[in-house]
Amino acid sequence: MxxxxxxxxxxxxxxxxxxxxxxxxxxxxxxxxxxxxxxxxxxxxxxxxxxxxxxxxxxxxxxxxxxxxxxxxxxxxxxxxxxxxxxxxxxxxxxxxxxxxxxxxxxxxxxxxxxxxxxxxxxxxxxxxxxxxxxxxxxxxxxxxxxxxxxxxxxxxxxxxxxxxxxxxxxxxxxxxxxxxxxxxxxxxxxxxxxxxxxxxxxxxxxxxxxxxxxxxxxxxxxxxxxxxDPIAPQGGNGGSSPEPSNLPGEDGQKIDPKSYMDCFGTLPDIGSKMTITVYVQEPAPGLPFNVGPNSVGHTAIGLTKTYNGQSITQVVGFYPDATGKSKMHAPSRILDNSDLEYNVSIQYDVIASSFNRIASFISDPPDTYDAFSYNCTNFVVDACKTGGISLPDATGNMGLMQTGMVPGALGSSIRNIGNTGNTNTSGGTTGETHGPCN
Incomplete structure (x- = not known):
């Protein structure tokens, strides 16, 4: 035709x-x-x-x-x-x-x-x-x-x-x-x-x-x-080079040793403990189907909580580039503490010890490279959950003209489409303080 x-x-x-x-x-x-x-x-x-x-x-x-x-x-x-x-x-x-x-x-x-x-x-x-x-x-x-x-x-x-x-x-x-x-x-x-x-x-x-x-x-x-x-020089002019990528939510947080964070869960026994995985999404434009907005491109973080006889350990972390400026587009990766991160939607899963430990193990040894388009914070959280048998709602969205990939905006919209159920929160909040490393 x-x-x-x-x-x-x-x-x-x-x-x-x-x-x-x-x-x-x-x-x-x-x-x-x-x-x-x-x-x-x-x-x-x-x-x-x-x-x-x-x-x-x-x-x-x-x-x-x-x-x-x-x-x-x-x-x-x-x-x-x-x-x-x-x-x-x-x-x-x-x-x-x-x-x-x-x-x-x-x-x-x-x-x-x-x-x-x-x-x-x-x-x-x-x-x-x-x-x-x-x-x-x-x-x-x-x-x-x-x-x-x-x-x-x-x-x-x-x-x-x-x-x-x-x-x-x-x-x-x-x-x-x-x-x-x-x-x-x-x-x-x-x-x-x-x-x-x-x-x-x-x-x-x-x-x-x-x-x-x-x-x-x-x-x-x-x-x-x-x-x-000149090829579209930013204001102030710098010889026409491309502009700096926008800041990522939480990128100024503390860089951590993810293994020391995950090892803390070993201080509580698996038998008799309640274990949950929570995925937090800061949407680019809260409540709107946009992949950029007031919160830049948004961010996806993952939280793990283990509770035993009134004792509880929670660690909330995120996957980021270990670079500044244009190098952030493709760079070595780093894990940051996402304490007190504001989020717009979240989804929580109760898991058994084997699933919880596999997710913690994945976070302990994260992929070496961050790429804004092929492996970003959302890819990381989706893969971490997958190791524990959790399939998150669809996180695939528009990343640019004729290019799709996993983005916080798409994941946030998919969670919103589920609505307020027992394991979703569309009212937002703050992650609170994480436990931190265990020596």
Missing amino acids: NRKPILLTLLLLLLAAACRKDTTINPDNSLIPGKTDTSGILTLQQVKDWFRKQPVSNPGITMDWANAESIPRGSSNYWLVPMPGQPELNGIKQGYRKTAFLRDSTGSIISRHLDIIPDAAYFQRKGKVTTADFTGRVFIYNNNKQLLAGRIYVNGKQAGEIKPSTGEHLHTDALQLVEDCQWHDSSYTDADGVLVIYSEKICSYSSYDDGFNPTEGGGPGSFGNPPAE
Whole structure:
């Protein structure tokens, strides 16, 4: 089945719907690039004259006219002008902002504000952005800062679309026609510090081409180069290197010798003891299905408790990278004490001594390497529980464009879906003090 005509039709329908909220433009011009007036070339002076007459041009907006770019499109053109500030995605300041100026089909000048954000995983791994393999999101706003729509690119090809979130269950009519596409709710913070909630459709046809050639002004390059021909330098500038990964919840905690912590349980006999395993999740955005949020990417910790005749030992630990800065993405591992960690949901299991001891043994000798995508804190807890015969709720979620893996947000959502039962807590709390090492 040839899906390209269907995809193009769905995209045009979405764009037309997005533009009904902006009655001052022709629907064909809701995205950049788009249909532009063919009566002649738009000059920068015409753009400046129009901009100065707009009410939005006065309060707090500085346009970098010196670095304005004219982008050809057919027999006409449009202008891209840099703006100050950086959006924030995955807890990282990244991306850049531009305003596009073009003529609509009536010859009138209109503007579109663009937030251009590379995918965090792509950006942190490569450290630079190129048109040929751009992977990320482009958000398009009207002159009143209303989100109209957007595009998602993977490896330089359009792989999805963005629309404003309705706050309701997403329509799935399109999914019946294009079963390899899925809608997700997500969020980012724009350069003005405003949280933007949006919906995005990501499709598995990464090779899909919508007819725009990046070298001819149609792909990611049509949104302009990063400032100063540089790969999206963070604020303050550092030669264009990729930004620092965001801090992990609890990463400033005390590094421990996990074996000395687990050996403490040997001070109480197995026979006659009650033993429990508790998994604690600090969600990125508590109660929301996002994998990034106010709590960064979130965190998953594991707690072990053994009680005998009124004596109780509890140890709560977490799996972290033993590194700082960009090296945290892939680094030697370390185990930290997660005392007093705030969590949003938890799930608890009563276990027998053999299961408890196998889990403690796994924690005593953890994997040597932490990787943000292939083996993180959630992978560690899932594997620890598995050694004791515990299958946790599904922890698989979206880690970035076209990439899935185990993440705290997905595990937290799965626990919430179970609801408040005898072994789940969706009200949150604090882990409290752990016992610490035994000498």
